[in-house]
Amino acid sequence: MHTVEKLNKIKRIRSDLTGTLHHEPTLAELAEACQSPMTDVRALLDWDVEPISNQTPLGEGLADISELIMDDDLPQPDEYATQALRRSDITFYLDALPTRERTILEARFGLLMRMSARCSLLTQHNDERSPDDEQATNRAE
Template sequence: YQGHGLDMTDLVQEGMLGLIRAVEKFDYRKGFKFSTYGTLWIRQAIQRGLENSARTIRLPVHVNQRMRAIARAEREMAALLGRDPTDAELAETTDLPIEEILEARKAAMGVTSLDIGVGEDGDTTLGDLLPSDEPMPSDLAEINDRKLLVRDAVSSLPASERTVLELRFGLTGEDPTTLAQTGRELGVTPERARQLEEQGLRRLAESGTVRSLREEA
């Protein structure tokens, strides 16, 4: 996700917001693996952060609605299947032709940048010619405050639990690790790594920081 509008620090913070949201929504009684479920929410949070920060021409409302429906179905199906669904499976779930799913994805990838220079000298951007819809300073301050709260919540965990969550969900910018890889990194068994992950997630969900974020949402 690097090189698309957010630096590594912001990407990690967006991912942490997704992890906390996953903790709030996760229901172990449904039999899902949290590693799969949490990764999906982290990925979605990062993608949403990139979308919010990008200065791009808005897509038609119906295309945006279709893209959101596809993304929601993709997330729910991945949690059920334990893998990313195929286009055919998405089409069946959303009652959309495969062609429309592919078109929606193509539209998302082909949005025109507003930073492209226009005019004879190229010193005016396309975005300069459109009304500004950037967040107000107060909104940006609130977003930054929430990111700081998330970072504080994770950093307040015991070192072993914090390290496990950082490794398992790639919170420091690295690729997520398996329980076996995490265990090797810490010098413990995969089962112990799983226990530390569970303890950290439970402690995170019960923290006052997460409760305050939930109340504000």
């Protein structure tokens, strides 16, 4: 007998017992009526969980279940606020510096995405230098 058939049998017997006993049957009563071990009946009933909607209201209906589910891929609101404030503070203080010093700090600590573009251009330029340029630089030193 397949699991679904066993589960349907248990549900049918549970419904019959509820009508006969006038209360929800206990696990022991259900197992006895099904002529199955309690562990098997419990395992099958654990599989029979009704899905619920994310929009199921909680409490007095002011919130829903989806608000309880955390998204681990995104920062939590307090983390996001902290990151945004930190980014704002860094930008404020960098803007107060002279251009040369700001550029040095941005390059040293990788603070802004635009710096990674500048650095890649610089690296690309250095890679494209000819051996003659390098020899001239070495002689000058």
